[in-house]
Amino acid sequence: xxxxxxxxxxxxxxxxxxxxxxxxxxxxxxxxxxxxxxxxxxxxxxxxxxxxxxxxxxxxxxxxxxxxxxxxxxxxxxxxxxxxxxxxxxxxxxxxxxxxxxxxxxxxxxxxxxxxxxxxxxxxxxxxxxxxxxxxxxxxxxxxxxxxxxxxxxxxxxxxxxxxxxxxxxxxxxxxxxxxxxxxxxxxxxxxxxxxxxxxxxxxxxxxxxxxxxxxxxxxxxxxxxxxxxxxxxxxxxxxxxxxxxxxxxxxxxxxxxxxxxxxxxxxxxxxxxxxxxxxxxxxxxxxxxxxxxxxxxxxxxxxxxxxxxxxxxxxxxxxxxxxxxxxxxxxxxxxxxxxxx
Amino acid sequence: xxxxxxxxxxxxxxxxxxxxxxxxxxxxxxxxxxxxxxxxxxxxxxxxxxxxxxxxxxxxxxxxxxxxxxxxxxxxxxxxxxxxxxxxxxxxxxxxxxxxxxxxxxxxxxxxxxxxxxxxxxxxxxxxxxxxxxxxxxxxxxxxxxxxxxxxxxxxxxxxxxxxxxxxxxxxxxxxxxxxxxxxxxxxxxxxxxxxxxxxxxxxxxxxxxxxxxxxxxxxxxxxxxxxxxxxxxxxxxxxxxxxxxxxxxxxxxxxxxxxxxxxxxxxxxxxxxxxxxxxxxxxxxxxxx
Numbered sequence: 001x002x003x004x005x006x007x008x009x010x011x012x013x014x015x016x017x018x019x020x021x022x023x024x025x026x027x028x029x030x031x032x033x034x035x036x037x038x039x040x041x042x043x044x045x046x047x048x049x050x051x052x053x054x055x056x057x058x059x060x061x062x063x064x065x066x067x068x069x070x071x072x073x074x075x076x077x078x079x080x081x082x083x084x085x086x087x088x089x090x091x092x093x094x095x096x097x098x099x100x101x102x103x104x105x106x107x108x109x110x111x112x113x114x115x116x117x118x119x120x121x122x123x124x125x126x127x128x129x130x131x132x133x134x135x136x137x138x139x140x141x142x143x144x145x146x147x148x149x150x151x152x153x154x155x156x157x158x159x160x161x162x163x164x165x166x167x168x169x170x171x172x173x174x175x176x177x178x179x180x181x182x183x184x185x186x187x188x189x190x191x192x193x194x195x196x197x198x199x200x201x202x203x204x205x206x207x208x209x210x211x212x213x214x215x216x217x218x219x220x221x222x223x224x225x226x227x228x229x230x231x232x233x234x235x236x237x238x239x240x241x242x243x244x245x246x247x248x249x250x251x252x253x254x255x256x257x258x259x260x261x262x263x264x265x266x267x268x269x270x271x272x273x274x275x276x277x278x279x280x281x282x283x284x285x286x287x288x289x290x291x292x293x294x295x296x297x298x299x300x301x302x303x304x305x306x307x308x309x310x311x312x313x314x315x316x317x318x319x320x321x322x323x324x325x326x327x328x329x330x331x332x333x334x335x336x337x338x339x340x341x342x
Numbered sequence: 343x344x345x346x347x348x349x350x351x352x353x354x355x356x357x358x359x360x361x362x363x364x365x366x367x368x369x370x371x372x373x374x375x376x377x378x379x380x381x382x383x384x385x386x387x388x389x390x391x392x393x394x395x396x397x398x399x400x401x402x403x404x405x406x407x408x409x410x411x412x413x414x415x416x417x418x419x420x421x422x423x424x425x426x427x428x429x430x431x432x433x434x435x436x437x438x439x440x441x442x443x444x445x446x447x448x449x450x451x452x453x454x455x456x457x458x459x460x461x462x463x464x465x466x467x468x469x470x471x472x473x474x475x476x477x478x479x480x481x482x483x484x485x486x487x488x489x490x491x492x493x494x495x496x497x498x499x500x501x502x503x504x505x506x507x508x509x510x511x512x513x514x515x516x517x518x519x520x521x522x523x524x525x526x527x528x529x530x531x532x533x534x535x536x537x538x539x540x541x542x543x544x545x546x547x548x549x550x551x552x553x554x555x556x557x558x559x560x561x562x563x564x565x566x567x568x569x570x571x572x573x574x575x576x577x578x579x580x581x582x583x584x585x586x587x588x589x590x591x592x593x594x595x596x597x598x599x600x601x602x603x604x605x606x607x608x609x610x611x612x613x614x615x616x617x618x619x620x621x622x623x624x625x626x627x628x629x630x631x632x
Contacts, residue, residue, distance in 0.1 A: 135350065135351060135359055139349075140347070143550075147543070163446065163535070205443065205444060
């Protein structure tokens with residue numbers, strides 16, 4: 001983390017009260033505009049003076065972006081809904097507990113009170129070389145400082161690294177992928193809906209972004225279909241400090257078991273690559289098999305088959321293998337403490 | 343509008359990191375401008391080509407109907423290089439301006455193909471082809487001066503017909519060598535920064551400043567190649583150059599075109615009959631004309 005030098009540099013603050021106004025503002029500003037949701041990621045960038053937008057568009061005044069709404073096919077979560085609201089929402093707790101579990105493991109209560117679901121899935125990489133303002137690939141330069149012989153890369157990628165080895169730090173992202181969520185994006189031309197897994201991109205496609213939003217685009221809602229409502233869920237996050245920290249790795253799965261066999265499953269991990277990874281190969285391999293330790297073991301091995309460790313993160317390979325194993329074979333053993341409402 | 347993108351390295355030094363991407367558009371616009379201006383000039387202003395008469399008349403029947411110009415090996419090299427070059431340009435610049443895709447792997451593979459084909463070409467051209475035929479010679483320079491004077495309306499004798507390659511071809515080849523070799527040499531070193539099958543990654547091979555200069559040179563060569571390739575494709579499609587383009591496909595050009603544009607003395611071809619004109623006669627012709 002870079003040293004906070006002084007107060008934030010000056011910028012114009014725009015506080016629109018509708019989605020269309022916000023989108024137009026962002027479109028007008030292009031590269032000079034900055035979307036401010038809960039501010040949990042933004043204020044670090046601004047105080048460190050690494051990012052210096054001319055105009056900050058604060059979305060907190062847009063009522064349309066807040067709250068959880070029932071839809072004919074599930075629920076729609078406004079992207080400015082706080083993580084605490086997501087955790088506490090009765091429908092989410094009843095039918096989509098996976099999302100509540102993942103959201104509750106994000107950072108600390110204070111941060112969850114302020115941080116939003118849209119911000120959590122759209123936050124930037126936490127690689128310290130990048131966050132410190134070094135001219136790395138992700139910052140538009142020509143070197144990855146973490147992927148050097150002396151680079152500190154204990155938290156970095158073991159899969160799909162392409163020049164940059166930073167990972168996506170979101171906890172809710174793999175849960176939303178497992179729930180087959182759709183992300184609603186307002187652009188200057190239209191509104192489009194993309195699958196959760198397609199919202200995220202790796203450095204092979206664009207080394208400077210973790211998601212597909214371009215300047216002028218706005219993530220407005222996340223739709224969770226009822227397809228996986230009430231399924232067997234598993235979420236586990238491994239982090240250095242259990243009080244609050246970004247994930248070293250996390251895993252989320254939604255599974256429907258019928259007659260002792262896995263009928264349907266979606267499983268995703270994060271912290272292993274620059275984007276949360278849906279493990280389609282694993283899903284295909286375990287479908288029709290019993291959700292036991294043997295299947296889990298096979299799935300775990302399959303999940304890490306193409307993993308390439310860096311200097312200091314080889315531990316992530318057995319960690320990911322075991323998380324996947326537990327997500328499939330150890331659902332009953334999950335040590336999840338439900339939210340107690342306080 | 344700085345053509346170079348700069349950054350501050352971890353030691354506080356200002357270093358270049360790559361070219362500014364607007365240069366892509368500068369190259370495209372420059373290429374298009376050249377094409378438009380040239381097309382207008384040829385359509386409305388150009389006068390018919392005039393060449394100095396042959397000192398010794400050529401007997402067309404002694405020239406084969408299909409004049410061999412490019413061997414199969416040379417043509418194969420050209421088209422392999424073309425595919426590699428287009429792949430390199432598309433993978434380098436499309437993600438910057440149009441569509442994003444996983445380009446790095448395709449880019450270095452195409453770069454490796456281009457590098458190998460260029461190495462082959464250097465050996466092939468040096469030992470199995472007429473090496474000097476592609477380099478400007480004294481007659482080219484003298485004729486260039488004559489053509490320039492005549493273009494400006496000043497009196498000058500007509501130029502000789504071309505050897506195997508016109509001066510324009512030779513200059514283009516030189517420009518491609520400069521841009522291509524710059525891109526290849528820097529590109530080979532840049533492969534030390536990504537994971538390839540050739541050598542282990544070593545980002546510390548050079549200082550930040552040297553690396554930066556290398557990226558800038560690679561970028562400049564790349565955008566230069568955009569304009570050069572645009573011009574090359576344009577000339578390849580022009581009707582009056584069709585015979586030259588055809589020869590790069592089939593290996594030969596028509597006798598009529600050969601006799602119209604090329605000097606059999608400067609570019610002798612294998613004939614069924616005895617040679618049409620001796621080198622000595624040609625030299626005399628030069629003296630007379632000059």
